[in-house]
Amino acid sequence: xxxxxxxxxxxxxxxxxxxxxxxxxxxxxxxxxxxxxxxxxxxxxxxxxxxxxxxxxxxxxxxxxxxxxxxxxxxxxxxxxxxxxxxxxxxxxxxxxxxxxxxxxxxxxxxxxxxxxxxxxxxxxxxxxxxxxxxxxxxxxxxxxxxxxxxxxxxxxxxxxxxxxxxxxxxxxxxxxxxxxxxxxxxxxxxxxxxxxxxxxxxxxxxxxxxxxxxxxxxxxxxxxxxxxxxxxxxxxxxxxxxxxxxxxxxxxxxxxxxxxxxxxxxxxxxxxxxxxxxxxxxxxxxxxxxxxxxxxxxxxxxxxxx
Amino acid sequence: xxxxxxxxxxxxxxxxxxxxxxxxxxxxxxxxxxxxxxxxxxxxxxxxxxxxxxxxxxxxxxxxxxxxxxxxxxxxxxxxxxxxxxxxxxxxxxxxxxxxxxxxxxxxxxxxxxxxxxxxxxxxxxxxxxxxxxxxxxxxxxxxxxxxxxxxxxxxxxxxxxxxxxxxxxxxxxxxxxxxxxxxxxxxxxxxxxxxxxxxxxxxxxxxxxxxxxxxxxxxxxxxxxxxxxxxxxxxxxxxxxxxxxxxxxxxxx
Numbered sequence: 001x002x003x004x005x006x007x008x009x010x011x012x013x014x015x016x017x018x019x020x021x022x023x024x025x026x027x028x029x030x031x032x033x034x035x036x037x038x039x040x041x042x043x044x045x046x047x048x049x050x051x052x053x054x055x056x057x058x059x060x061x062x063x064x065x066x067x068x069x070x071x072x073x074x075x076x077x078x079x080x081x082x083x084x085x086x087x088x089x090x091x092x093x094x095x096x097x098x099x100x101x102x103x104x105x106x107x108x109x110x111x112x113x114x115x116x117x118x119x120x121x122x123x124x125x126x127x128x129x130x131x132x133x134x135x136x137x138x139x140x141x142x143x144x145x146x147x148x149x150x151x152x153x154x155x156x157x158x159x160x161x162x163x164x165x166x167x168x169x170x171x172x173x174x175x176x177x178x179x180x181x182x183x184x185x186x187x188x189x190x191x192x193x194x195x196x197x198x199x200x201x202x203x204x205x206x207x208x209x210x211x212x213x214x215x216x217x218x219x220x221x222x223x224x225x226x227x228x229x230x231x232x233x234x235x236x237x238x239x240x241x242x243x244x245x246x247x248x249x250x251x252x253x254x255x256x257x258x259x260x261x262x263x264x265x266x267x268x269x270x271x272x273x274x275x276x277x278x279x280x281x282x283x284x285x286x287x288x289x290x291x292x293x294x295x296x297x298x299x300x301x302x303x304x305x306x307x
Numbered sequence: 308x309x310x311x312x313x314x315x316x317x318x319x320x321x322x323x324x325x326x327x328x329x330x331x332x333x334x335x336x337x338x339x340x341x342x343x344x345x346x347x348x349x350x351x352x353x354x355x356x357x358x359x360x361x362x363x364x365x366x367x368x369x370x371x372x373x374x375x376x377x378x379x380x381x382x383x384x385x386x387x388x389x390x391x392x393x394x395x396x397x398x399x400x401x402x403x404x405x406x407x408x409x410x411x412x413x414x415x416x417x418x419x420x421x422x423x424x425x426x427x428x429x430x431x432x433x434x435x436x437x438x439x440x441x442x443x444x445x446x447x448x449x450x451x452x453x454x455x456x457x458x459x460x461x462x463x464x465x466x467x468x469x470x471x472x473x474x475x476x477x478x479x480x481x482x483x484x485x486x487x488x489x490x491x492x493x494x495x496x497x498x499x500x501x502x503x504x505x506x507x508x509x510x511x512x513x514x515x516x517x518x519x520x521x522x523x524x525x526x527x528x529x530x531x532x533x534x535x536x537x538x539x540x541x542x543x544x545x546x547x548x549x550x551x552x553x554x555x556x557x558x559x560x561x
Contacts, residue, residue: 014561049561052402053401053402053560054398054401054402054560054561055560055561056556056560056561073404074404074405074406075404077402077403077404078404080402082402084395084398086395088394088395088396088398088399089394089396089399090390090391090394090396091394092327093320093323093324097320097323100316101316101317101319101320101399102399102403103316104312104313104315104316104317104319105313105316105317105399105400105403105404105405106313106403106404107309107310107312107313107404108312109309109312110312149399153403
């Protein structure tokens, strides 16, 4: 599989001495749906900034489809589309102008730009707003506008920096479907997000960054397989006694809620058997926290402790 | 990559911006210049008599037009580029494969468009007050185009360094306005003592106003060739500075 993005020994030290990136290496394959996760201030946005040339790197190499940013920046840029974290369009300009101008910066002629603007505004449910100024849109609409804008030159790599921040769940799901569809069409997607459920659902490969260093870089399945203990919350029909589960760590939170922790060797069948024997009915069950979230917190804590 | 389309996009955006807010960008110069004509031309001018061999009103018309061109080409780029920085939509261009010279040319072109359009409006307004004569139309066109380019470049450099909206008003208030008023808009520098005539010749606006006035009236305090050399020199130096600043990402990239 060809390499879409290759980062080697990337370092960034800001004026004032803060070292945001301490020599990171990262590879994203063509067609991948890649998550770049990390806590606030870990270096995610700096990494994206360097890739998109909004941040000057201190040292290291960045290549987009084999093209070194230092050697042919304009060519490398033409492959990339960026959806930044902050709203950065002209708030006073109509949506259609924003999109057509953006396409123009990539050399797309006006006729094609208008066709694409119609296509993406319709797909992202913004067509009715095409003559409105950007400031008139809701938060979710603004996020979708930035996705449409990033697609106007039909990039091969789409970088999204927290694209669903502050967006309600319904809109978020629409955006997930849209991104999945784009990825199916062959667009390589790099995503940063604080919604770990989002990363787990969408992404195939993942890198976790903390204090400017990559602390994990693997595929999602392998990462989730590292999870030793998984916590579940069971909703029960009301009971008047204390539940005893042999060999299982459990906590009875009230007369109808039970929390259990299962290791890799333990099964849910065993839990249900024991509950049935005690005449306890299970009404529903859910993960206490997102699986990726548990791993993420663990990895971040470990890497922070090492400091 | 088609740089022509990118340049046209930036130009379109810039022209659409000042046309969208025409009440703020095109109307005020017409009102200001009308007041200048009424006060300095009709009321005070009639008592001054001739200047440079022409009645005072005819003498100041080219200078007043040039003053509007200078102010508007400068402020258009300064406010537009700084707004783009402030709203961060300048990033739309920075992430795209737009060469730096296209960004500079696009913004400067936008500033020139507003400067020249305001110049035309002011010229039309002046027709209500005075009969305009034309000595050499090509010198008029060349001077107005090149001067608007100089000040559009100046506005761009100001906006690149600016950190707040106050920063884009400091240069016009403390440098541009005094230089314009002392640049021979309202008087011929030949009226000044020799020492102050020499001092005035350090002021680049003297050359622009005089070259422009020469295009209308055929009189100038300075050589026209020298005037065009000075304007050309300023364009070269300011363009080089603007290109260096943008390619280094000063005020744009962290």
